Amino acid sequence: MQDILKVIRFDFLTMSSVSMGELIFVILFCMVLSMLLSPLIAVMITFCVFGFVYPLQDIAERNGFSKLYGTLPVDRRNVTRARFIYIFAAFLICELTELVIAVSSTILNLNKLIFNIDRSAERSREMLTYMHMIYDTPAVVYLAVFAVAAVCCIAEAYMEMMSQIYGRENLFRSVMIGIAALSAVIGGIYLLSSHTTLIPQFHLMQMTENYAAISVSKSVIFGAASNAAMLAVCLVFGEITTRIVSEREI
Amino acid sequence: MENILEINGLCKTYRDFSLKNVTFALPKGYIMGFVGQNGSGKTTTIRSVMNMTKADSGSISVFGLDSVKDSIEIKQRLGVVFDSMYLAEHLTAKQIEQQIRPFYKNWNSDDFFASLKRFSLPDDRSVGDFSKGMKMKLMIAIALAHKPELLILDEPTSGLDPVARDELLDILSDYILDENRGILFSTHITADVERIADYVTILHNGTVWFTGSKDDLTESYAVVKGDEDAIPEGLKERMIGFHSYRNGFEAMIRTEDMRSLPETLVCEKASIDEILVYIAKEAKNAGHTESDTL
Numbered sequence: 037m038q039d040i041l042k043v044i045r046f047d048f049l050t051m052s053s054v055s056m057g058e059l060i061f062v063i064l065f066c067m068v069l070s071m072l073l074s075p076l077i078a079v080m081i082t083f084c085v086f087g088f089v090y091p092l093q094d095i096a097e098r099n100g101f102s103k104l105y106g107t108l109p110v111d112r113r114n115v116t117r118a119r120f121i122y123i124f125a126a127f128l129i130c131e132l133t134e135l136v137i138a139v140s141s142t143i144l145n146l147n148k149l150i151f152n153i154d155r156s157a158e159r160s161r162e163m164l165t166y167m168h169m170i171y172d173t174p175a176v177v178y179l180a181v182f183a184v185a186a187v188c189c190i191a192e193a194y195m196e197m198m199s200q201i202y203g204r205e206n207l208f209r210s211v212m213i214g215i216a217a218l219s220a221v222i223g224g225i226y227l228l229s230s231h232t233t234l235i236p237q238f239h240l241m242q243m244t245e246n247y248a249a250i251s252v253s254k255s256v257i258f259g260a261a262s263n264a265a266m267l268a269v270c271l272v273f274g275e276i277t278t279r280i281v282s283e284r285e286i
Numbered sequence: 287m288e289n290i291l292e293i294n295g296l297c298k299t300y301r302d303f304s305l306k307n308v309t310f311a312l313p314k315g316y317i318m319g320f321v322g323q324n325g326s327g328k329t330t331t332i333r334s335v336m337n338m339t340k341a342d343s344g345s346i347s348v349f350g351l352d353s354v355k356d357s358i359e360i361k362q363r364l365g366v367v368f369d370s371m372y373l374a375e376h377l378t379a380k381q382i383e384q385q386i387r388p389f390y391k392n393w394n395s396d397d398f399f400a401s402l403k404r405f406s407l408p409d410d411r412s413v414g415d416f417s418k419g420m421k422m423k424l425m426i427a428i429a430l431a432h433k434p435e436l437l438i439l440d441e442p443t444s445g446l447d448p449v450a451r452d453e454l455l456d457i458l459s460d461y462i463l464d465e466n467r468g469i470l471f472s473t474h475i476t477a478d479v480e481r482i483a484d485y486v487t488i489l490h491n492g493t494v495w496f497t498g499s500k501d502d503l504t505e506s507y508a509v510v511k512g513d514e515d516a517i518p519e520g521l522k523e524r525m526i527g528f529h530s531y532r533n534g535f536e537a538m539i540r541t542e543d544m545r546s547l548p549e550t551l552v553c554e555k556a557s558i559d560e561i562l563v564y565i566a567k568e569a570k571n572a573g574h575t576e577s578d579t580l
Contacts, residue, residue, distance in 0.1 A: 042388045049385045050374050100372035106338040107368075108389045109361035286338040 039110045043118035044125065047092055054095070055088045067137050075141035075177045078134040082184045085130045089123050089192055093199055106286040113278045116200070120193055120274030124267050127189035131263070134181045142174045175255040182259040189266045197273040201280050287313040289347075290436050290468035291335070296344035298330055303492060305330055308344070310487045310497040312436075315465035317458065319479030319500070320472035321558065322489035323566060328472040331489070332440050335470075336366060348436060362391055365429030369441035371421045375414030379407060379424055383431075390432035401427035405453075419450030426457060437461060439471040443478050451475075455482050476558040486558065490565050500558075507561055508544055511536040512551035521546060527567030538564035 062084045070078040096102070105115045191214070198210030250258075289311040296308040305327045312318045320328050333339040335346055337357040346353035348360045373382050379402055387393045402409050405423040407416070413424060422442055429437060437458070443451045458469055459482055473479060479486060479500070487497040496503055510525070514535045522528060525537035538556055539547075547553060556564070 045388060046385045049381060050377070053377055053381060095374060095376075099374050100370060101374075103338075103368055103370075103372040106333075106336055107361065107366045107372075108386070109358045110389060111358065285340065286333070 039114040040118040040121060043110065043115050044122045047119065047122045050095055051088055051092055054091065059084055059088055063133065070137050070141045071144060071146045073147060075138040075171070075174070076180060078137040078141070078177075079180050079184050081134055081137075082127070082130055082181075082188050085126050086188065086192060089126050090195070092119070092122075093196065093204065097204065102286050112286075113282045116278040116281050117271075117274045119196060119200075120270040120277070123193050123196060124189060124270040127185050127192070127266065128263060131181055131185040131259075134185070135178065138174065138177045138181060142171060142177070145171060147171070175250045175252045178252065178255040179250065179258060182255070182262045186262040186266050190269050193270045193273045197277045200277045290314045290349060291470060292347040293331065293335070294345050294347075296331065296334055296346065297342045298334060298339065299342055300330075303327070303330075305334075305341075305492045308489070308492070308494055310494055312468050312470055312485060314468055315462070316484040317462055317469040317471070317482055318485040318487060319476075319483035319558075320470055320487050320489065321474060321476060321479055321562065322472075322495075323562065324474060326489040327492040328489055329440055332366075332438055332470075332472060335438065336361070362432070363434060364436045364438065365432065365434030366438045367422070367425045367429050367440065367442055369444055371413070371425060373413060373424070373428075376412055378410050379413060379427075380409040382413065382424075382428070383409075386428060393432045395431070397433070398427055398431035401430055405457075419446050419453075422446060422450070422454065423457075426454070430461065435467055437467070437469045437471075439469070441473055442471060443473055443475050451478065458482060474562075476562060479558055488562065488565065491569060495565055496561075503558065503561065504555060506541055507538050507556040507564075508541055508553050509536060509556045509560055509564070510539050510544075510547065510551050510553050516548050516550045518546050518548070527564030528571060529567055 063081055066077055066081050070076075105112060194214050195207065195210065198214075199207050202210060291312040293311070294309050296305055298305040303325065308327070308331055310318075320331070322328050330339060334341050335348065335353055337353055337360075349363060351360050353360060374385075377385070383395060383398050387395060399409065402424075405420075405427060407420055407424055407427070413421065416424065426439075426442070439458075443454055446454065455478060458471070461467060462469055471478075471483075483500050485498065486500045486503050488495040488503075496506075507526075512534050514530055517525075517535075521539070521543060524543055525539050528537040529535060538561065539553075544553055
C-alpha cells in the first residue's frame with residue numbers, strides 16, 4: 037500500500053503544477069455561482085477533474101515515465117494500480133468538495149440577497165420557483181453530485197484502462213465501444229422500465245416519484261453505495277490493466 | 287575479489303536480435319566500460335539487470351541478490367541513468383526531487399541539492415529547458431542522491447559536447463573513490479572507456495567478445511599492416527578483420543601471434559576503437575565467406 041501511496045503522490049505532483057491553478061479557479065468560480073444562484077452548479081466541478089486526471093497518461097508517455105517506473109524501487113503492478121486509485125481519489129475529493137459547497141450554499145441561502153429584490157417581475161418568477169425548489173430539496177443536489185461523480189469516475193477509469201491496454205492512439209475506438217455499451221445498458225433499462233409488470237421498481241413514473249420524495253439520509257446512502265461502486269470499478273479495471281500491462285517489457 | 291554484478295549465461299531473443307549467453311562480472315570498487323556497436327545488446331543487457339525485460343535464460347546477480355526476485359531491494363541500492371531523460375519536463379529539479387524522494391530509503395535531499403550546485407544546475411527552472419548535458423547531470427544527481435552502491439549508465443556521454451563529457455567522467459571518477467561501489471557504463475565512445483574504465487566488456491551481435499581488464503584487452507591485440515605476401519602460412523586465418531588494399535593489407539592479431547611475424551610487417555598496439563572496428567570487419571568478412579559458400 038505504501039508503494040501505491042508513493043506513486044499516487046508522484047502522479048499528483050506531476051499534475052498539480054499543470055492543472056492546479058485552473059482547477060482552484062474553477063472551484064472558486066463554481067462556489068460563488070453555487071452560493072448565489074443554485075447549489076446544483078457545484079456539480080460542474082466534476083467535469084474539471086477530467087483535466088486533472090486525463091492528461092496524466094499523455095505526460096507519462098511524452099516523458100517516458102515507463103522507463104522511470106522501471107528504475108524506481110517499486111513493484112510495477114503497484115504503479116498501474118496506483119493510477120486507478122488516483123482516479124478514484126480525485127473524483128472522491130471532488131465529490132466531497134462539491135458536497136461542502138452544496139451544503140454551505142443550502143444553509144447560507146445567499147441567493148435571497150439577489151433574487152428577493154425583483155420577486156414580482158414576471159421574467160424571474162420561473163427562475164425563482166426553480167431556485168426555491170432546489171433549495172428546498174437538497175437531497176436532489178446531493179444525488180446529482182454522487183451520480184455525476186460516479187459516472188465521470190467510471191468513464192475516466194474505463195478510458196485509462198483502454199488507453200493503457202490498447203494505446204492512446206486507439207482511444208477514439210475505445211470511447212466509441214464504451215458509448216455503444218452504455219447506450220445498450222440505458223436502452224435495456226428503458227425497455228425494462230416501460231413494462232411495469234416486469235420489474236415494477238424500474239417503472240419510469242415510479243422512479244420519478246421516488247426520486248422527488250427522496251430524503252437526505254437516503255441520498256447519503258445512495259452516495260455511499262455509488263462511492264463503493266466507483267472504488268470497486270476502479271479496482272477491477274486497475275487489476276485487469278495490471279495483469280495485461282505488467283507482462284509487457286519496458 | 288567480491289563481484290558487485292554478475293551476469294551468467296544471459297539469453298534473450300527478439301524477432302530480429304538475440305543476446306546469446308552473455309556472461310561477465312564487475313568486481314567491487316571498479317569501473318567497467320560496456321562497449322559495442324549500436325544494436326549489439328548493451329541496452330538489453332542493462333534492462334535485464336534492471337528487471338525491465340524478461341530474460342529467456344541465465345541469471346543476474348547484483349550485490350549477491352537475484353535480479354528478478356530481489357529487484358526492489360536491488361533498485362534501492364542501485365542508481366541508473368539512461369541516455370534519454372524520463373522525468374516530467376514541465377517540472378523543476380526541486381519538484382522532481384519531491385516526487386522521487388519518497389521512493390528511496392537512503393535518499394538525502396542535502397546531497398541532491400549539493401549535486402545540483404556542484405553541477406551548476408538551477409533548481410527553479412523547468413528541466414525541459416535544460417541542455418542535453420544539464421539533463422544528463424540532473425539524472426546523475428538523482429541517481430547519486432540515494433547513495434547507490436552500483437551505478438549503471440547507458441550511453442551517458444552520447445550527444446554531449448567534449449566539456450560536458452569531461453565533467454561527467456570527473457563525476458564518475460569521484461564517485462568511485464569509495465571502494466565499495468561500482469560503475470557499469472555502456473558507451474560506443476571508446477575514448478571514455480580508455481580514460482576511466484578498469485574493466486571492459488565488448489559485446490558484439492549479442493555475444494560477449496571480450497571481458498576482462500582494460501590492460502589485458504589493449505595488450506592482447508595489435509594492428510598489423512604490410513604486404514600480404516609476407517604473412518606467414520596459417521596466420522591469415524587467425525587474423526581478425528583482414529582487409530586487403532591495392533598496396534597491402536591490414537588486420538588485427540593477438541599479441542601472442544606477433545612472434546611469428548616477419549620484420550617487414552608493421553605492428554602497432556590496437557586501441558579499443560580499432561578493436562571494435564576490426565571485430566565489425568571480421569563479422570563482415572564472415573558474412574561474405576558464408577554467402578560465397580552458399
